[in-house]
Amino acid sequence: MSERKPGLLRRLFVGSWRVLDFSRRFILTVLFLIAVMLIVASMLRPDLTLSDRTVLVVAPVGAVVEQYSSSVADRAIARLTGNEVPEVRLRDLVEALDGAARDQRIERVLLRLDGLQSVGMASARELGAAVDRVRAAGKEVVAYGDWYLQGPYYLAARADEVYLHPSGSMVLEGFSRYRTYFADALAKLGIEPRLFKAGTYKSAGEAYIRNSASEAAREADLHWLGDLWRRYLGEIASARQLDAAALQASIDDLPTVVEAAGGDLARAALDAGLVDGLKTLDEVRELLIARGVRDAKGHSFRQIGLQDYLTVLEREQVALRRSAAPIAVIVAEGQIVDGEQPPGNIGGQSTSALIRAAREDDAVKAVVLRVDSPGGSAFASELIRRELELTRRAGKPVVVSMGDVAASGGFWISTDADRVFADASTITGSIGVFSLWFNAPETMAKLGLSTDGVATTEIAGAFDPTRAYDPRVGRVLQSTVDRIYIDFLERVARARNTSTDVIDAVAQGRVWSGAQAHEHGLLDELGGLDAALAHVRQLAGLPDDAGFEYVEPELSTFDRFLQNFAQSALVHAAQDHGWMLPASWMxxxxxxxxxxxxxxxxxxxxxxxxxxxxxxxxxxx
Structure with a gap:
């Protein structure tokens, strides 16, 4: 009797399984071989060392931030694929530049700013001060770019020499603030927006009820934006030894300036004195070789990158560290949102938990809150402010250091500090409150939809946005907004030791530059994070060299594994040998x-x- 032949379905299943099994074995074998190769390469690769006469190459990519908004996994994957994380922390840049100023092994610094896409003015000024410290230490700083954006150029201008690619571009055009307005678009969609606000200059919700900026918004924006621009222009002119008025005139007449240079933007920048020369990257490389020493391969100058230098500094600092740092620095960056939030946003619960942890840690003697936020939830802001108040009551000094932005809710959380510092170009103030309400009965009608039903009270269902607007809703919202504004004024007045009338006169939702806010008594001193740290050391009775540590959510074991692996010798070996995974591998x-x-x-x-x-x-x- 012949054996029965397996059915078609079974044969397909078995065949598919064999293909999958072969693929699994093949992939595991390839991964194993790659791991072996990386291990061998890491054994051949010397430990990361720093020789004398080294050039620190600072080539930031993306945006300058206070803390990473990407996850540890995303950063590890970027490292494994040889890609740059599109964020660089301000603290890392400052630490590297200050390290270079002290480090006798670093001979000069090269700023490569082509990849830097975004940097706030307050951050740029802190970085500019760090560049100045490198130069004050007698070390040359050279800047090179294929092109320069306005923010990155502020840093380049502080260098001893600034070079631009002959085919590159650089245009200074001034600062602007334009918004998109939605009133007509919403009307066409049948959506009815209503704005409830406290503060004549509180313009955050205007875009939904208007088609253009209000006169109050124009007045306020031009006032603070003009202050930032005058400072930017003046400091650039000073660094480049130019006349600020002449530079302003050339910017105002940009078309004529470019035409005079034959349409060559690089030549126009050179003619204006904004750069010292037009050079290609290989020409700058040869320049630095001639001034320094060649690397081991003989193809370039002896150099170390930003991340590798930070690794060297961290390794040496760990060896010197004897005890926990007595100052906790807590970053509050991004929109203020209720609940738990990852880095990149400020969570009412999560940020409060960090402050509470610092307060309850006996090793922590003082707290610095670094704020970079345009505001958000009033409730979440109050939770954070309350934790700072409790920290002060516990006998631990609290100092706020404002970054690029500390406005509205960002200002709210800053009120209960022993001292508030801000940069002259910090964007702050905006002490005001608003609420938006939308109804869409017309949209419903256009779609052939309707709502109907019953309610047990006269107000029930009034807050349904699909129904026609009920004026009682507006009364509730406006009353709530007014109450929160009064609370805001009272908290600021109490913190500034003045009356609510005095604060109300400079509040009204109006945005100020840090310098203007200081003139109006809304903050205590102008200065960066270093100034805030120096002051909190005095308040806590700590020595001038007392250390500080950033308090951040604790990494899981899995995330620590990814972080350590991405910084390991294996990954360095893979980078050295060009064995990185393709960007699309995952x-x-x-x-x-x-x-x-x-x-x-x-x-x-x-x-x-x-x-x-x-x-x-x-x-x-």
Whole structure:
């Protein structure tokens, strides 16, 4: 009797399984071989060392931030694929530049600013001061760019020499603030917006009810923006030894200036004295070789990059560290939002927890809150402010250091400090409150939709945005806004030791530059983070060299593993040998899966068992 032939479905299943099994074995084998190669390469690669006459190359990419908004996993993946994380922390740049000023092994600094896309004026001024400290230490600073944006150029202008690619570009055009207005668009969609506000100059919600800026908004914006521009222009002119009025005139007549240079933007920058020369990158490389020493391969000058130099500094500082730092620095950056929030946003609960942890830590003697926020939730702001108040009551000094922006809710959380510092170009104030309400009955009608029903009270259902606007809703919202504004004024007045009438006169939702806010008594001193740290040391009775440490959410074991691996010798070896994974090696779905694995890992650590039903199939294209 012949053996029965397996069915088609079974044969397909078996065949598919064999293909999958072969693929699995092949991928694991390849990964194993890569790991072996990396281990061998790391054994051959010398430890990261720093020789004399080294050039520190500072080449930031993306935006200057107070803290990373990307996850540890995203940064690790970027490192593994040889890509740059599009963020660089202000603290890292300042630490590297200050390290270079002290470090006898660093001969000069090269600023490569092409990749720097965004830097706030307050941050730029802190970095500019750090560049000045390098030069004051007798070390040359050279800046080079294929092109310069306005913000990065502020840093370049502080260098001893500024070079631009002959085919590059650089245009100073001044500062502006333009918004998109939605009133007509919302009307066409049948959406009815209503704005409830406290403060004549509180313009944050205007874009939804108007088609252009109000006169009050124009007046206030031009006042603070003009102050920032005059400071920017004056400091650039001073650094480049130019006449500020002449520079302003050339910017105002930009078309004529460019035409005179034959349409060559690089030549126009050179003619204006904004750069010292037009050179290609290889020409700058040869210039630095001639002034210094060649690297081990003989192809370039002896150099170390920003991240590698930070690793060297961290390694040496850890060796010297004897005890926990007595000053806790807590970063509050981004929109202020209720609840728990990851870095990049300020969570009412999560940021409060960091402040509370510092207060309850006996090793912490003082707290500095570094604020870079345009505001957000009033409730979340109050939670954070309350924690700072409790910290002061516990006998620990609290000092606020304002970064690029500390306005509205960002100002609210700053009120209960022993001292408030801001840069002259910090954007602050905006002591005001607003609320927006939208109704869309016309939109519903256009779609052939309607609402109907019953209610047990006259007010029930009035807050349904699909129904016609009920004036009682407006009364509730305006009353709430007015109450919060009064609370805001009272808190600021109490903190500034003055009356609410005095504060109300300079509040009204109006935005100020740091210098203007200081003139109006809204903050105590002008200065950066260093000034805030120096003052909090005095308040806490700490020595001048007392250390500080950033207090941030504790990393999970899985995230620590990723971070350490991304900084390991294996990854350095892969970079040296060009063995990086392609940028597209991990699709979006796989990144999502990795996030889920991290979550499962955390649950397992906590002793929680979970069952997941997941397709693992990704997007269908």
């Amino acid at each position: 699709p979006a779905q796989a990144r999502s899966d990795m996030a889920m694995v991290r979550h499962l890992f955390q649950l397992a650590q906590a002793g929680q068992w979970s069952v997941y039903a997941h397709c693992q199939c990704g997007d269908v294209n």
